[in-house]
Amino acid sequence: MSSLPGVWGTWGGYLPFFIAGFLACEPWRWGGALIGRDLDPNGEVFIWVRAVSSAIVAGLVTRLVVFPTGALAAISAPTRYAAAAIGIAAFFAFRKNLGAGVVAGTLALIAGHFTIG
Amino acid sequence: MIEPSTPTPEPMTHAHAFWRGTLAMFGVPALVLYAGILGYGAFAREAGLTLGQALALPVFLQALPAQVVLADHAARGASLAAAALAVTLTAVRFLPMTVVLMPWLKGHRGPRWHELLAVHFVAVTVWIEGLRRLPKVPPEVRLVSYLGMGSGILAGTLAATALGYLAAGTLPQWMAAALLFTMPLTFLLAMVETARARSDQLAIVAGIVLAPPAYLWFPGFDLLVTGLVGGTLAWALGRRRRG
Numbered sequence: 001m002s003s004l005p006g007v008w009g010t011w012g013g014y015l016p017f018f019i020a021g022f023l024a025c026e027p028w029r030w031g032g033a034l035i036g037r038d039l040d041p042n043g044e045v046f047i048w049v050r051a052v053s054s055a056i057v058a059g060l061v062t063r064l065v066v067f068p069t070g071a072l073a074a075i076s077a078p079t080r081y082a083a084a085a086i087g088i089a090a091f092f093a094f095r096k097n098l099g100a101g102v103v104a105g106t107l108a109l110i111a112g113h114f115t116i117g
Numbered sequence: 118m119i120e121p122s123t124p125t126p127e128p129m130t131h132a133h134a135f136w137r138g139t140l141a142m143f144g145v146p147a148l149v150l151y152a153g154i155l156g157y158g159a160f161a162r163e164a165g166l167t168l169g170q171a172l173a174l175p176v177f178l179q180a181l182p183a184q185v186v187l188a189d190h191a192a193r194g195a196s197l198a199a200a201a202l203a204v205t206l207t208a209v210r211f212l213p214m215t216v217v218l219m220p221w222l223k224g225h226r227g228p229r230w231h232e233l234l235a236v237h238f239v240a241v242t243v244w245i246e247g248l249r250r251l252p253k254v255p256p257e258v259r260l261v262s263y264l265g266m267g268s269g270i271l272a273g274t275l276a277a278t279a280l281g282y283l284a285a286g287t288l289p290q291w292m293a294a295a296l297l298f299t300m301p302l303t304f305l306l307a308m309v310e311t312a313r314a315r316s317d318q319l320a321i322v323a324g325i326v327l328a329p330p331a332y333l334w335f336p337g338f339d340l341l342v343t344g345l346v347g348g349t350l351a352w353a354l355g356r357r358r359r360g
Contacts, residue, residue, distance in 0.1 A: 003165050004164075004165050004166065004191050004192065004194070005192075005193070005194030006194035006195070006196070007196070007197050008191040008194065013167065013169070013170055014169075014170065014173055016191070016197055017170060017173055017174060017177060017187065017191070018173075018177055019197060019201065020187060020190070020197050020200040020201040020204055021174060021177040021178045021183070021184075021187050021204060022177035022178065023201070024183075024200075024201040024202075024204040024205040024208060025177075025178050025179075025180060025183055025204060025205070025208040025211065026237065028205075028208050028209055028210075028211040028212040028215070029211045029212070029215050029233075029236040029237060029239050030233055030236065031212050031215075032211060032212040032213065032214065032215025032216045032218075032219065032236065032239070033215055033219060033232050033233055033236045035216065044356070046209075046210075046212075046213050047314065047316055047352060047355070047356075048348065048349065048352040049206070049209040049210065050210055050314070050316070050317055050320075051316045051317060051319070051320040051347075051348040051349070051351040051352040051355070052206055052209075052320070052344045052345060052347075052348030052349065052352075053206055053207045053209060053210050053344070053348070054308060054312065054317050054320035054321050054324065054348065054351075055320040055321070055323050055324035055327070055343055055344045055346075055347035055348040055351065056186065056203060056206055056207050056324065056340050056341075056343060056344035056348070057182045057186075057207060057304055057308060057324070058305065058308065058320065058321040058322075058323075058324025058325050058328070058343075058347075059324040059325070059327060059328035059331065059339070059340050059343035059344065059347065060182070060185060060186060060189065060301070060304070060328070060340055061301040061302075061304050061305045061324075061325075062301075062324065062325045062328035062329065063328050063329070063332050063339070063340075064297075064300070064301040065298075065301055066328070066329050066332075067329075067332060068297070069163055069164075069192075070160075070163030070293075070297065071159075071163065071285070071290050071291075071293035071294040071296075071297055072294045072297040072298060074290050074291075074294060075291075075294050075298075080298070083298065084301075084302065084305075087302045087306070088305070088306070088309075091306045091309070096309070096310050098149055098303070098306050098307055098310060099149060101302065101306045102149075102152065102299055102302050102303050102306065105298070105299075105302045106295050106298055106299050106302070109294070109295055109298050110291060110295050113291050113294070114291075
């Protein structure tokens, strides 16, 4: 049983996700397949779209860390911020290594939780 | 633009090409993605999605950031239109990505709609692996090979989603918190890693700065406001820099 609010708990719980998910995503892929080579992926419109998309995802990431829900909310704010900063620092220290950043940040979160709370 | 090169790789049967593609999705780049997907599974449970809904999202979207944006909007009871708009804005980037991939998917003898099936698997991990591996595959089986990669990533994604979802309910709280924390960190770092243009880098900074006030002032529309305002600012600043 879905306990989601508003429209998300209705229509069997799948149709809203199909509409706002599949139908919101897939046309872009089909569009890319159909216009194929006739399009300049370096045009101004795409630079703008890429920037908007990056800002949305960066905003989402920030909100998940600054206003967490569920289990992450049990970790104090200073620990969350410090762990994120350590993860970012390790990522750059290891020449933009994704694995190093994620492992260092996660370990810092656990260490911080058991020391500073 | 990169065009398919002509050196002829060894012939390969369709089944062979498919399985080689599938197995490629259990190597290192994909494994990093699955770690983030464990976090998505845990997040989907916290957000109030059923296991079925948590598994349906990767099937519908096949794009981890968009899945989290959508689950997040659903958890907060946002309108269908606001959610669809935010998701579609994170998905526009698939158009140029697909355009770049298409030359590698054209050598097959099947009907054209097979291509529309294959491009469902345009998302960053498979896309990068596709561009890396398809040139080494004979042109007539490239589409099949790419479908194999897509099937492999879908299988791995569903397994990781279910594992993260189920684990979140049984793990001690600090472990669940660590699992939830890996996902935003993975997104952020993966995005910084691929942000080459000045406008992309500025957009990441703008998103980080604008998200907290936007959340407090425009609940439900905060991601849209953050994206449109921050992204447009970043684009304008980057454009001035380009001259």
